[in-house]
Amino acid sequence: MYFLRALLAALPLFAQFDLVIANGRVIDPESNLDAPRHIGIRAGKIAAISPRPLKGAKTIDAKGLVVAPGFIDLHSHGINNASNEYQAHDGVTTALELELGVSDVKRYIKERTGKAMLNFGTTASHPASRMMGLKELSAETAKWAASDDLQRGVKEQGRELQLKDEEEYSKMTFLLEQGLKEGALGLGVMPAYTPGSTRSEIYRVYQMAARWRVPIFTHVRGWTEEGIQEAVANAAGTGASVHIVHLNSSTRGTIPSMLEMIAAARKRGIDITTEAYPYTAGSTFIESALFDDDWQTTLGITYNDLQWQATGERLTKQTFEKYRKQGGVVILHLMKPEWIKMAMSSPFVIVASDTMPYAPGAHPRGGGTYSKVLGEYVRELKAATLIEAIRRMSLLPAQRLESIAPAMKNKGRIKVGADADLAIFDAATVRDTGTYQTGPQFAQGIPHVIVNGVAVVENGKTVPGVFPGTAITGNYGTR
Numbered sequence: 001m002y003f004l005r006a007l008l009a010a011l012p013l014f015a016q017f018d019l020v021i022a023n024g025r026v027i028d029p030e031s032n033l034d035a036p037r038h039i040g041i042r043a044g045k046i047a048a049i050s051p052r053p054l055k056g057a058k059t060i061d062a063k064g065l066v067v068a069p070g071f072i073d074l075h076s077h078g079i080n081n082a083s084n085e086y087q088a089h090d091g092v093t094t095a096l097e098l099e100l101g102v103s104d105v106k107r108y109i110k111e112r113t114g115k116a117m118l119n120f121g122t123t124a125s126h127p128a129s130r131m132m133g134l135k136e137l138s139a140e141t142a143k144w145a146a147s148d149d150l151q152r153g154v155k156e157q158g159r160e161l162q163l164k165d166e167e168e169y170s171k172m173t174f175l176l177e178q179g180l181k182e183g184a185l186g187l188g189v190m191p192a193y194t195p196g197s198t199r200s201e202i203y204r205v206y207q208m209a210a211r212w213r214v215p216i217f218t219h220v221r222g223w224t225e226e227g228i229q230e231a232v233a234n235a236a237g238t239g240a241s242v243h244i245v246h247l248n249s250s251t252r253g254t255i256p257s258m259l260e261m262i263a264a265a266r267k268r269g270i271d272i273t274t275e276a277y278p279y280t281a282g283s284t285f286i287e288s289a290l291f292d293d294d295w296q297t298t299l300g301i302t303y304n305d306l307q308w309q310a311t312g313e314r315l316t317k318q319t320f321e322k323y324r325k326q327g328g329v330v331i332l333h334l335m336k337p338e339w340i341k342m343a344m345s346s347p348f349v350i351v352a353s354d355t356m357p358y359a360p361g362a363h364p365r366g367g368g369t370y371s372k373v374l375g376e377y378v379r380e381l382k383a384a385t386l387i388e389a390i391r392r393m394s395l396l397p398a399q400r401l402e403s404i405a406p407a408m409k410n411k412g413r414i415k416v417g418a419d420a421d422l423a424i425f426d427a428a429t430v431r432d433t434g435t436y437q438t439g440p441q442f443a444q445g446i447p448h449v450i451v452n453g454v455a456v457v458e459n460g461k462t463v464p465g466v467f468p469g470t471a472i473t474g475n476y477g478t479r
């Protein structure tokens with residue numbers, strides 16, 4: 001009998017689990033578990049969490065490593081596998097485009113399904129919808145929408161135009177609601193890029209979000225308090241839920257008072273969340289509205305603080321003007337380390353990357369956001385404890401989405417029944433490696449990353465040809 005049992009146990013065929021993560025230090029931010037455990041995974045879900053060894057068809061030994069819920073990035077513009085690969089090595093298992101969103105939600109979900117390394121999802125795009133609603137741009141937008149260039153187009157044309165009449169409003173509203181019916185996770189609203197959007201227009205968008213009971217993800221107007229206050233006021237006035245993206249670059253020197261205001265608004269019951277990335281430089285399109293006004297005075301920086309992605313060169317007045325006509329991505333050195341440390345120390349600030357589409361020389365945050373927080377801000381600067389940082393990388397972003405995407409209740413946690421999305425890292429060595437010169441690089445010290453029970457990174461290497469990512473969709477269309 002003993003012999004038979006030993007024989008059966010030795011055969012993978014009779015293994016109880018598809019995959020076992022053995023001997024790891026399991027940290028779960030929901031239950032506050034922080035202890036050695038073995039995790040058994042079956043059919044893409046966590047099926048057992050045990051102090052005793054488990055038998056799997058395959059086993060990954062996590063001795064000496066932390067096993068955390070996979071990181072959930074609410075803010076990634078890198079919505080393809082080339083970008084996903086860098087994020088995967090950074091511990092990300094879900095990468096969502098919620099700030100800008102996409103213009104055609106149905107097409108986006110269809111195109112990525114079965115082909116994505118990481119879980120994916122999007123908002124319905126306010127900039128794209130208003131652009132398609134503007135009558136005088138209809139011919140242009142039709143062309144862009146057909147050629148997939150709409151995301152770029154919204155940054156270039158029509159941004160200064162105001163919606164003129166109810167017909168344009170209703171076209172925009174129709175398109176936003178269509179995106180929600182197709183599975184969008186809320187509305188992506190970025191008045192910083194559409195200065196033609198009046199305060200009234202943005203207020204009406206918040207009213208819609210409140211009526212539809214969907215969250216807004218917003219890059220607020222301007223560079224300081226005015227935009228944050230507009231978002232807080234709109235949320236208070238309408239009852240809409242709002243998530244303010246990259247608080248660090250949207251507030252800069254005013255971050256202490258803005259953090260205080262957001263904390264106070266939360267205490268008063270306003271559903272407002274925010275996020276930051278752990279870098280002192282931002283990145284965007286040089287042709288965008290962010291450079292329309294006197295950005296040098298507003299930001300207290302000059303041409304030399306701008307870095308051209310394609311070559312890494314710092315700009316001059318001449319090259320700035322040349323590249324602005326040409327269009328392309330620029331890195332902006334505009335923040336101070338103490339502002340970032342403050343954001344990274346705040347208990348409610350979610351970590352999100354604002355990953356730019358992968359390109360050599362792109363902002364390194366696309367491959368280093370999470371490893372940088374764990375290595376620099378947790379281990380070296382002690383701005384947050386390990387479990388607090390994990391909470392702000394996994395549980396808090398999952399909770400932000402639960403009202404519109406109940407499936408998120410099974411992410412951001414390590415519990416029986418949760419999706420087997422895991423980031424497995426060495427707390428003593430994890431660190432980012434990309435710089436503003438090299439662009440995104442694979443992080444160090446994150447040897448294994450599991451998405452829906454499938455390893456996408458194993459022993460520090462990308463596992464080729466696996467696409468376990470699934471669509472995270474909103475429930476608006478099925479309520």
Ligand SMILES: [Zn+2]
Binds near residue numbers: 099219245246
């Ligand atoms: Zn932004």
